[in-house]
Amino acid sequence: MILATLGTHPQPMDRLVRELDRLIEVGVLQDEVIVQAAAFRYMPRFARAERIMPFTQLAGLINEADVVISHAGPATLAVIRGSGRVAIVVPRLVRYGEHVDEHQALYAKRLAMQPGYVIVEVMSQLAEAITRARGSQSAAPKADVSRAVAALNEIVEGLERH
Numbered sequence: 650m651i652l653a654t655l656g657t658h659p660q661p662m663d664r665l666v667r668e669l670d671r672l673i674e675v676g677v678l679q680d681e682v683i684v685q686a687a688a689f690r691y692m693p694r695f696a697r698a699e700r701i702m703p704f705t706q707l708a709g710l711i712n713e714a715d716v717v718i719s720h721a722g723p724a725t726l727a728v729i730r731g732s733g734r735v736a737i738v739v740p741r742l743v744r745y746g747e748h749v750d751e752h753q754a755l756y757a758k759r760l761a762m763q764p765g766y767v768i769v770e771v772m773s774q775l776a777e778a779i780t781r782a783r784g785s786q787s788a789a790p791k792a793d794v795s796r797a798v799a800a801l802n803e804i805v806e807g808l809e810r811h
Contacts, residue, residue, distance in 0.1 A: 651678065651779065652714040655686035656722045657701055662747050663691040665718070665739050668772040670695045677776050683710065708732075716782050718775075721753035721760070730765055735782040739769045 653669060655662050666689065672678040673695035682696035685707060692698055711717055711732050719725045721740040729736040738760055740753035760766040767778045 650710075650714050651680045651682045651716045651718065652710050653682070653684045653686075653696075653718040654707060654711070654725055655684070655720050656725055657687045658720070658722075658741065658748065659688050660741070660747050660749075661688040661690040662686065662720060662739075662741060662745075663689075664745055664747075664772055665775075666691050666693050666696070666698075668775050669693065669718075672776055672779075678779070680715065685710070716779050718769075718779075720747075721757045723756070726760070726766075735765055735767060735785040737767045737769060737775075737778045737782050739775070 651669075653665060655665070666684055666686070669678070669682050669684060670693045673682060682693075683699055684693055684696045685699045685702060687701050689698055708728055711729055711734065714734070716737065717729050717732075717734050718737040718739060719729060721738050726736050726738065738757050740757040741747035742754060743749070743751055757768050757770075761768045767782050769775050769778050
């Protein structure tokens with residue numbers, strides 16, 4: 650199963666949904682494809698569309714998927730990385746009306762220098778990215794949540810003293 654998770658952002662990401670549909674239609678993808686997104690302008694004809702779902706359900710799909718495709722949302726990518734999967738990252742871009750600025754493109758450039766991510770800059774790269782990511786385990790270290798919690802506690806304690 651291939652999961653494309655596009656988060657809760659209200660602007661659709663039609664170019665990715667259309668490309669997944671096209672790859673299914675022409676037989677490049679034989680897998681079940683699930684697209685999770687808050688907004689669709691183009692409703693997929695061949696992939697299964699899902700709107701916003703509970704976190705536990707989404708995390709379960711990420712763990713079940715052979716391949717996970719995501720927008721460049723840091724929280725979603727942390728969950729994918731935590732599952733041990735290689736994340737295919739397709740940043741939302743302003744020129745396609747997918748976001749309000751280019752922060753996802755900048756973040757994706759940063760991720761490209763790290764293990765565990767395959768960055769797709771143009772849709773013609775998607776099929777090859779899926780092939781590369783299929784069955785791969787991420788070489789990226791799992792997130793150390795305890796360090797994040799400790800840092801957050803320090804911030805909160807500092808605020809309480811002031």
